Structures are given as structure tokens and as C-alpha cells.
Amino acid sequence: MSNNKIVFEQAVTTLDHERWDTDGQDAPLALEALEEGKILFFPHLSFTLTADELTLLDPKLVDPKRKNISFQPLKNRLTGVALTERLPAIRQLLERYYQDSCRLIEAILPFYRQTLHSPTDTLRLHPITAWKNTTSWRKDDSRLHVDAFPSRPTRGQRILRIFTNINPNGENRSWRVGEPFPQLAQRFLPNLGGYSPLKSWLLDKIGITKTRRSPYDQLMLQLHDAMKADRDYQQYGPQLAVEFPPGSSWICFSDQTPHAAMNGQFMLEQTFLLPPDAMKNPRHAPVKVLESLLHKPLI
Numbered sequence: 001m002s003n004n005k006i007v008f009e010q011a012v013t014t015l016d017h018e019r020w021d022t023d024g025q026d027a028p029l030a031l032e033a034l035e036e037g038k039i040l041f042f043p044h045l046s047f048t049l050t051a052d053e054l055t056l057l058d059p060k061l062v063d064p065k066r067k068n069i070s071f072q073p074l075k076n077r078l079t080g081v082a083l084t085e086r087l088p089a090i091r092q093l094l095e096r097y098y099q100d101s102c103r104l105i106e107a108i109l110p111f112y113r114q115t116l117h118s119p120t121d122t123l124r125l126h127p128i129t130a131w132k133n134t135t136s137w138r139k140d141d142s143r144l145h146v147d148a149f150p151s152r153p154t155r156g157q158r159i160l161r162i163f164t165n166i167n168p169n170g171e172n173r174s175w176r177v178g179e180p181f182p183q184l185a186q187r188f189l190p191n192l193g194g195y196s197p198l199k200s201w202l203l204d205k206i207g208i209t210k211t212r213r214s215p216y217d218q219l220m221l222q223l224h225d226a227m228k229a230d231r232d233y234q235q236y237g238p239q240l241a242v243e244f245p246p247g248s249s250w251i252c253f254s255d256q257t258p259h260a261a262m263n264g265q266f267m268l269e270q271t272f273l274l275p276p277d278a279m280k281n282p283r284h285a286p287v288k289v290l291e292s293l294l295h296k297p298l299i
Contacts, residue, residue: 006240011177018044020100024107035284039252046247047164059125069123073098101270115278120271127265143228144178147254148220153213156287156299158274159255167266172243178258179238192222216298
């Protein structure tokens with residue numbers, strides 16, 4: 001493990017809330033910390049499962065062709081379920097988590113409530129070790145990385161994620177958290193390649209991507225891969241081990257906060273997209289940081 005450690009308070013802001021529709025008196029603090037790249041940690045914010053929902057904590061419910069079960073609430077689209085008879089119960093669980101996530105955003109991050117969009121939530125049932133041992137290094141999320149979607153270009157939009165550990169057996173969700181994004185970008189940017197408009201057009205044309213990648217999307221994918229491929233950085237780069245116990249929740253911009261999932265099983269996760277100009281301080285957005293370093297537009 002690295003000797004170049006990060007102090008907990010530099011990477012994590014702890015908020016003592018027990019309700020999803022909590023009061024928002026610390027909303028300004030939460031917004032500032034989140035946009036700086038910190039994790040908002042709620043050690044007492046649990047999502048209680050009913051007796052029937054507890055029976056859903058079974059990896060056999062996940063389609064073998066998929067990593068997780070996913071739900072798009074605005075489209076009522078549920079994918080990744082192996083057993084059709086459990087579809088109604090899983091849909092109800094993920095809809096309930098989505099509604100609680102919206103309540104939390106309303107209370108803690110009201111500045112975003114009108115601009116967050118494209119919600120997707122996932123039910124993650126496999127232990128991290130299961131996919132760590134059976135996937136390629138690019139898909140190995142136990143390596144420090146920032147999120148970038150290979151098939152779904154964001155064109156600079158932020159990836160806001162809410163996580164909740166629902167493990168019924170007392171097992172923590174263990175992460176490693178990395179350095180602030182500006183330092184990360186300065187470290188890797190000199191060795192990243194250029195943008196190919198032809199490649200972007202071709203990937204879109206043949207359906208590998210849903211839209212054309214912008215220079216930003218291409219750069220972020222290269223950064224994602226460069227981080228994961230650098231074994232010295234994974235071992236010796238600035239990092240902090242963080243434990244998220246059962247019954248806790250946390251929020252981060254996963255395109256900004258370097259993270260790696262090391263251990264744990266059974267988690268709910270809610271994703272939103274946010275235009276960078278909808279931030280309180282857009283200069284913290286990765287696209288703005290990269291544009292500042294390169295002195296050119298990326299979207």
C-alpha cells in the first residue's frame with residue numbers, strides 16, 4: 001500500500017443525517033465539498049429492506065450476461081434480471097430507492113434539483129471479488145479510476161452517484177480514494193493521446209457508441225485506462241482506504257473522484273447526469289480543468 005496517503009478529512013466530508021428527507025441546513029457545505037471532489041459520507045443514512053426485499057439479495061437473480069441489475073425509472077425499464085417472477089419486487093425496490101435518492105437531493109443538494117437528469121439505479125448483488133477475478137484490467141474496478149462511459153459519451157456532463165451499503169451480514173464496502181482531479185490530470189495528461197474525429201464518427205456509425213465521442217470523452221477514456229494500467233500508481237499513488245459500513249450511504253462525482261472498490265457485497269447505487277454549467281462552481285468540473293490545462297475547448 002502507498003506511503004503517499006491522503007488525510008481522511010481532505011477526501012471525505014461526514015454528514016450526520018438519518019433520514020432521506022432530512023433538513024438541508026448543511027446544504028451549502030455539502031455542495032462545496034462535493035464540487036471540490038470530496039465524498040459526502042452519511043454513516044447513519046440507511047435504506048431499510050422489507051422481509052421480502054431481503055430475499056432479493058441473491059446473485060442468482062442477475063442475468064449471467066450482465067454485471068448488475070439496472071433500472072431507468074423515467075422509462076420504467078428494468079434490465080439484468082434472470083428470474084422473471086422477481087421482476088415486480090425488484091422494480092418496486094429500485095423505484096423506492098430512486099424516490100429516496102430524489103428526496104436526499106432535494107434536501108442536501110437543492111441547487112441541482114432542476115438540472116439533474118437521466119436517472120439510472122442499480123442493484124449490485126455480486127461480491128466485488130467475483131468480478132475482480134473474471135474481468136479484464138480495463139473493467140477491473142478494484143483499480144483506482146475515474147468513471148467514463150465507453151458507449152455513452154457524456155460530452156462533459158457530470159456523473160453524480162449515490163451509494164448505499166445494504167449488506168445484511170455486517171460486511172463493509174471498502175474503497176480506495178485517490179488524489180484531487182487537478183493533480184491527477186496533471187500527472188497523466190502529458191502521456192495521453194490525441195482526438196480522432198474519424199474514429200469518433202466510425203464508432204457512432206457502427207453503433208458501438210450511442211452518440212459521437214467528443215475530445216473530452218476520448219480524453220477521459222484514455223485517463224481511465226491509463227490509471228488502471230499503471231501498476232506503480234495503483235500501489236504507490238496518493239490514496240486513502242475508506243470503509244462504508246452497512247446502513248451507510250455516500251455521494252460523489254465519480255468522474256472526478258478517483259476511486260476503487262476493494263471489498264463488499266450487496267449495494268444500491270443511483271446515478272444522475274448534470275451539465276457542468278449547472279454547478280455552483282463549474283471550474284471544478286473535469287472538462288473545465290482539462291480545458292484549462294490544454295488551453296482549448298473539448299466539447
